[in-house]
Amino acid sequence: MTVHDVTTAPIALDNGVRRRHLRTLALALLGVLMLLTPAAAAAVSAYLFRGPVQDLSAVADPFGDARAQVHLATGDDSSRVALIVQGIDRSAAGNTYGAHLHVGPCVEGNGAAALGHYNVAPGVINPQTEVWLDFTVNPGGVGHSATTVPFVPAPGTRSVVIHEAPTNPVTGAAGARLACLPVVW
Numbered sequence: 001m002t003v004h005d006v007t008t009a010p011i012a013l014d015n016g017v018r019r020r021h022l023r024t025l026a027l028a029l030l031g032v033l034m035l036l037t038p039a040a041a042a043a044v045s046a047y048l049f050r051g052p053v054q055d056l057s058a059v060a061d062p063f064g065d066a067r068a069q070v071h072l073a074t075g076d077d078s079s080r081v082a083l084i085v086q087g088i089d090r091s092a093a094g095n096t097y098g099a100h101l102h103v104g105p106c107v108e109g110n111g112a113a114a115l116g117h118y119n120v121a122p123g124v125i126n127p128q129t130e131v132w133l134d135f136t137v138n139p140g141g142v143g144h145s146a147t148t149v150p151f152v153p154a155p156g157t158r159s160v161v162i163h164e165a166p167t168n169p170v171t172g173a174a175g176a177r178l179a180c181l182p183v184v185w
C-alpha cells in the first residue's frame with residue numbers, strides 16, 4: 001500500500017479536528033480494504049491533499065478563512081473519498097453546501113478553470129458516476145463528508161469545488177462556485 005501526503009501548505013489543526021481527521025482517514029482506508037477483501041492482493045493507494053481553500057467568488061462567503069483536507073483511497077475498481085473543511089464562518093452553521101471532484105485545476109478567482117464534474121459515465125449524473133461530497137456546517141465551523149464510488153478517478157490536476165447550494169440529485173448542479181482545494185496526483 002502506498003500513502004502519499006500531498007501537502008499544499010502548512011495546516012494547523014486543533015486536537016478535536018485531528019482526532020476526527022484520523023478517524024475519517026482510518027474509516028476511509030477501512031472502507032476500501034473491506035471492498036477489496038475478496039482480492040487481498042489488490043493495490044491500494046491513499047492520498048492526502050490539504051491546505052487553505054482558494055476563493056472563487058467575487059462576493060464574501062463563509063469560506064474566506066477555511067482550510068480543507070481531501071482523503072482519496074483507491075483500490076482496483078473503487079475509491080473512498082473524504083472531505084473535511086474547517087474554519088468556516090460560524091454564521092454558516094446548519095447550512096449544506098455542495099462539493100464535488102472537478103476535472104480541472106483549482107485556480108483562485110477563476111471558478112470556470114475547474115471545468116465540469118469528474119464523471120466516469122458522461123451523461124449519467126448521480127453519486128455513483130461522480131464524486132459528491134456535500135457537507136453540512138456544524139456549530140464549530142467544520143463540515144465533513146465521505147463517499148465511496150465504484151470507479152477510480154484518473155490522476156490529473158484536479159480540484160474539489162465547494163458550491164453555494166446542496167447538489168441537485170437529478171442535475172448535479174449546486175449553484176455558484178465559492179471555493180476550491182487543489183487535488184493533484
Ligand SMILES: [Cu+2]
Pocket residue numbers: 099100101102117161163174
Ligand atoms: Cu461541483
